[in-house]
Each structure stands twice: as C-alpha cells, then as structure tokens.
Amino acid sequence: xxxxxxxxxxxxxxxxxxxxxxxxxxxxxxxxxxxxxxxxxxxxxxxxxxxxxxxxxxxxxxxxxxxxxxxxxxxxxxxxxxxxxxxxxxxxxxxxxxxxx
Amino acid sequence: xxxxxxxxxxxxxxxxxxxxxxxxxxxxxxxxxxxxxxxxxxxxxxxxxxxxxxxxxxxxxxxxxxxxxxxxxxxxxxxxxxxxxxxxxxxxxxxxxxxxxxxxxxxxxxxxxxxxxxxxxxxxxxxxxxxxxxxxxxxxxxxxxxxxxxxxxxxxxxxxxxxxxxxxxxxxxxxxxxxxxxxxxxxxxxxxxxxxxxxxxxxxxxxxxxxxxxxxxxxxxxxxxxxxxxxxxxxxxxxxxxxxxxxxxxxxxxxxxxxxxxxxxxxxxxxxxxxxxxxxxxxxxxxxxxxxxxxxxxxxxxxxxxxxxxxxxxxxxx
Amino acid sequence: xxxxxxxxxxxxxxxxxxxxxxxxxxxxxxxxxxxxxxxxxxxxxxxxxxxxxxxxxxxxxxxxxxxxxxxxxxxxxxxxxxxxxxxxxx
Numbered sequence: 001x002x003x004x005x006x007x008x009x010x011x012x013x014x015x016x017x018x019x020x021x022x023x024x025x026x027x028x029x030x031x032x033x034x035x036x037x038x039x040x041x042x043x044x045x046x047x048x049x050x051x052x053x054x055x056x057x058x059x060x061x062x063x064x065x066x067x068x069x070x071x072x073x074x075x076x077x078x079x080x081x082x083x084x085x086x087x088x089x090x091x092x093x094x095x096x097x098x099x100x101x
Numbered sequence: 102x103x104x105x106x107x108x109x110x111x112x113x114x115x116x117x118x119x120x121x122x123x124x125x126x127x128x129x130x131x132x133x134x135x136x137x138x139x140x141x142x143x144x145x146x147x148x149x150x151x152x153x154x155x156x157x158x159x160x161x162x163x164x165x166x167x168x169x170x171x172x173x174x175x176x177x178x179x180x181x182x183x184x185x186x187x188x189x190x191x192x193x194x195x196x197x198x199x200x201x202x203x204x205x206x207x208x209x210x211x212x213x214x215x216x217x218x219x220x221x222x223x224x225x226x227x228x229x230x231x232x233x234x235x236x237x238x239x240x241x242x243x244x245x246x247x248x249x250x251x252x253x254x255x256x257x258x259x260x261x262x263x264x265x266x267x268x269x270x271x272x273x274x275x276x277x278x279x280x281x282x283x284x285x286x287x288x289x290x291x292x293x294x295x296x297x298x299x300x301x302x303x304x305x306x307x308x309x310x311x312x313x314x315x316x317x318x319x320x321x322x323x324x325x326x327x328x329x330x331x332x333x334x335x336x337x338x339x340x341x342x343x344x345x346x347x348x349x350x351x352x353x354x355x356x357x358x359x360x361x362x363x364x365x366x367x368x369x370x371x372x373x374x375x376x377x378x379x380x381x382x383x384x385x386x387x388x389x390x391x392x393x394x395x396x397x398x399x400x401x402x403x404x405x406x407x408x409x410x411x412x413x414x415x416x417x418x419x
Numbered sequence: 420x421x422x423x424x425x426x427x428x429x430x431x432x433x434x435x436x437x438x439x440x441x442x443x444x445x446x447x448x449x450x451x452x453x454x455x456x457x458x459x460x461x462x463x464x465x466x467x468x469x470x471x472x473x474x475x476x477x478x479x480x481x482x483x484x485x486x487x488x489x490x491x492x493x494x495x496x497x498x499x500x501x502x503x504x505x506x507x508x509x
Contacts, residue, residue, distance in 0.1 A: 005423055012430050019464065023437045026444050026460055032452050035444075039456055043463040050430070050467045054474050057423060063479070067470065070486050073303060074466060077493035080296040081459055084500040087290055089452045103425055107432045114439050121442075133445050133454045136495065137438075140465040143484060144435075147472050152480035155469075159484050164491035167458075168498035175502035279502045296493055304490055311483070319480040328487065335494045338501045 008056035015049030040082040139163030152319035160327035236385025238317040264403035278410020326400025333405030344411030359399025427475035462492040
C-alpha cells in the first residue's frame with residue numbers, strides 16, 4: 001500500500017473512533033447539555049476525519065473539494081443546531097430570562 | 102462477506118425501526134424514529150445502487166416530512182407541558198381488528214405478487230436499450246420525461262390538486278400551518294442569520310445543480326423541487342417569509358406554469374413530432390430541461406405552501 | 420485497491436452499528452431535546468456512511484445525497500426549535 005493509503009486508513013480509523021466516542025457520550029452522559037456537548041463536537045470531528053480519509057483515496061480534486069464542502073456545511077449546521085437545542089432546553093427548564101424565544 | 106453483513110444489519114435495523122415507529126406510545130419518539138427510518142431508507146436505496154431514489158428519499162422522506170412532523174408536534178404541544186405527551190390510545194380490541202385486517206391485506210398482496218410470472222422482456226431493459234432516442238443520457242430522466250412523460254405530468258397535476266384541496270379545507274379553519282413568527286428582527290438566536298447566509302445560497306446552488314444533473318446523472322426536477330421546498334420551509338419558520346391570505350400573480354404563475362408548459366409542449370408534439378408528449382427531433386434535451394425547470398417550481402411552491410398552511414407567502418427581510 | 424474498499428465498507432458497517440446504538444437515546448429520552456440530539460447523530464452518521472459507500476461502491480452520485488442530508492439537517496432542528504406553540508400567537 002502507498003503512503004496516501006496508509007494515511008487514509010489512519011484518518012478513517014480515527015474518524016470511526018470519534019463517532020464511537022460521540023455515541024458513547026450520547027448514551028452515557030448525564031443531562032442534556034453534557035450530551036449535546038459530547039455529540040456535536042465528537043461527531044463532526046469524526047465526519048471531518050472520514051472526509052479526509054476519503055479525500056486521500058479520491059481520484060480527482062473535484063471529489064476532494066465536494067467532500068470538503070460537505071464537511072464545511074456540516075460544521076455550520078451542527079454549530080447552529082447545538083446553539084438552538086441548548087437555548088430550547090434552557091427555555092424548557094424555565095431558565096434565565098436572558099434567553100428570548 | 103462484509104457487504105453481506107452491512108446489508109443484513111441494515112435490513113434488521115429497518116424492520117426494527119418500522120415496528121417501533123408504529124408501536125411506540127410516545128408521540129415524539131415516533132417522530133424521531135420516523136426521521137431515522139427515512140435516513141436509513143436513503144442508505145438502503147444507496148445499497149441498491151439507486152441514487153435517484155436515495156436523493157428523493159433524503160429530501161422528502163427525512164427532510165420535508167420530518168420538518169412537517171416536528172413542526173406539527175411543536176404546534177400541538179400545550180405551552181406549559183415540557184414532557185412527552187402520550188397520545189390517546191385506541192381501545193385494544195379495535196387495535197386488534199385493525200392489525201388483523203391490515204395483516205390480511207399485506208398477506209393477500211404478497212400472495213398475489215408471489216404468484217406473478219416474471220416478465221420475459223421487462224420495460225426497463227427496453228428503455229435502457231433505446232436511451233439514445235430520448236435526447237438525455239440519464240435513463241431515469243429518459244423514462245420520466247420522454248418514455249412515460251404522461252405519468253410525470255399527471256403526478257404534478259396531482260400535487261397541484263392536493264394543494265387546492267388543502268386550501269379548501271384549511272380556509273374555513275383559518276388556523277392551518279405553524280402560525281406566523283411576529284418579528285424576525287427581535288429575539289432571534291444570534292447564529293440564525295449565519296445559518297441562513299450559508300444554507301440558502303448553498304441550497305439554491307444545489308437545487309440548480311440537481312436540476313442540471315438530471316440530464317446525464319442522478320437528479321432532476323423532483324429532487325431540485327424538494328430542496329427548494331425545504332429552503333422555503335426554513336425561511337418560513339425563521340419569519341423571512343410571512344404567510345398571507347392572497348396568492349400573488351407570480352405565485353400563481355409558478356404554481357401552474359410547469360403544468361401549462363409541459364402540456365403545451367406535449368400537445369405541440371402531436372403536430373411537430375410523432376405523437377402527443379413526443380419531442381421534435383434534435384430539440385429533446387432543450388425542451389426537457391425547460392420543462393424540468395418549470396416543474397421544479399411547480400413542485401417546490403405547493404410543498405412550501407402546504408407546509409405554511411397559507412395561500413401565499415410574502416418576503417420580509419430584516 | 421480492493422483492500423481499501425473493503426475497509427471503507429467495514430467502517431460504514433461500524434458507523435451503522437453506532438447509529439443503531441444511538442436508538443437507545445431515542446428510547447429513553449427523557450426529554451424531546453434528547454431525542455432530537457439522537458436525530459442529529461443519525462444525520463451525521465448517515466452522511467459519513469453515504470460518503471463511504473460512494474467510494475466503496477463507485478457511485479459518485481451518493482456524495483450528492485450526502486450533501487442533501489447535510490443541508491436538510493439544519494432545517495429539521497429549526498423546525499423543532501423555532502415553531503411557535505399555538506398559544507403563543509393565537
């Protein structure tokens with residue numbers, strides 16, 4: 001196997017490990033905020049590693065660019081989603097008055 | 102070996118999820134499981150090498166239907182109640198009757214399908230063999246807009262009729278849809294404008310890409326229309342598009358334009374080409390792309406308006 | 420090259436197991452937000468699985484499906500958190 005393939009294997013394995021961490025966090029952590037914290041960070045790092053590993057296998061730069069695009073949009077979506085769900089949970093618990101609807 | 106294991110796990114997961122969606126007593130649990138089912142369904146289509154269906158399933162099954170169910174759940178939830186409301190259960194004997202009847206129906210259909218003779222020459226093979234006559238390179242688009250164009254036309258008419266029907270029902274109620282967001286400028290999460298600035302242009306780009314893709318690879322009007330509809334839902338929920346009681350002339354044009362264009366080109370085919378809904382020699386690709394553009398709008402707008410529960414939408418920026 | 424494609428599928432299999440394990444959170448809840456978190460896990464994992472399948476089975480169109488899922492994930496969360504309740508506006 002070539003160097004790029006070894007790197008790709010490493011990135012994919014690392015990505016799978018991050019996904020596993022995220023799922024364990026979602027299942028085992030106490031409280032919504034802790035679970036939110038575990039999931040949104042670990043999973044998107046995992047997706048980034050998987051995308052990197054696949055980009056190293058890709059035949060063309062276009063494929064690599066599309067993988068980067070998917071990851072970029074995923075990052076924005078995950079950031080905003082985490083923000084929205086955290087606010088929702090805060091408001092649901094009758095939280096502080098500082099979180100307007 | 103490993104792909105067999107993947108497929109078996111996928112099948113097992115699908116069946117388990119399907120049972121859970123129906124059997125779960127908590128309403129919100131069913132909603133989330135339904136979204137998971139839609140996502141897994143997209144993976145199933147991917148495994149069956151049907152990316153067109155995977156695209157449609159991801160956009161409509163998981164995306165639009167998921168958003169519709171979530172919004173409906175939220176809108177119905179009483180304000181003081183934080184927990185997961187249990188739905189009123191059907192009495193056990195009626196549930197049993199329904200289960201036995203639907204089980205018998207499934208068994209009867211299964212029996213009938215198993216009894217069918219496999220056709221010697223399937224229409225799919227003939228469509229693949231005569232792909233060159235259609236003017237496009239994607240076999241799916243060739244079937245949808247050339248070989249079986251009449252089905253596609255009827256489907257869009259059905260969608261339009263569904264929209265009209267929903268309007269007739271919703272009008273006297275006066276309270277369909279998620280209700281207007283009073284003021285997008287005040288009290289909005291700080292990251293929401295960022296999300297819209299990324300998602301909306303990206304979504305329009307992806308819709309255009311899918312529309313153009315339809316000619317030579319998986320994609321087409323239905324997928325592009327579903328993406329635009331999802332963007333409409335996003336803008337509607339964030340108050341950028343406000344529901345109004347009047348359908349504007351531009352909206353009317355978009356609602357019926359695709360159908361009128363498709364029918365007009367189809368009827369012209371009777372004179373200029375061999376038959377109704379046939380395309381003149383050499384013009385097929387151009388006309389198909391034109392029709393698909395019209396259909397994209399004719400699919401996106403009714404879906405957005407059905408979600409919105411209003412007759413029209415008006416832009417209201419910040 | 421065969422070995423790398425098998426590895427892609429193996430990772431996809433592992434991620435699918437992960438996804439199904441996440442169903443435990445949907446089951447236990449306790450709140451709607453926790454279940455919504457599980458839905459986000461399904462979304463991200465499905466994207467990774469689709470990207471891996473695109474490479475392993477040589478179906479480039481699956482990357483478009485992944486892009487679509489990523490775009491729509493945010494719409495779901497907005498539909499969940501930003502829909503006003505009935506009492507608020509009527």
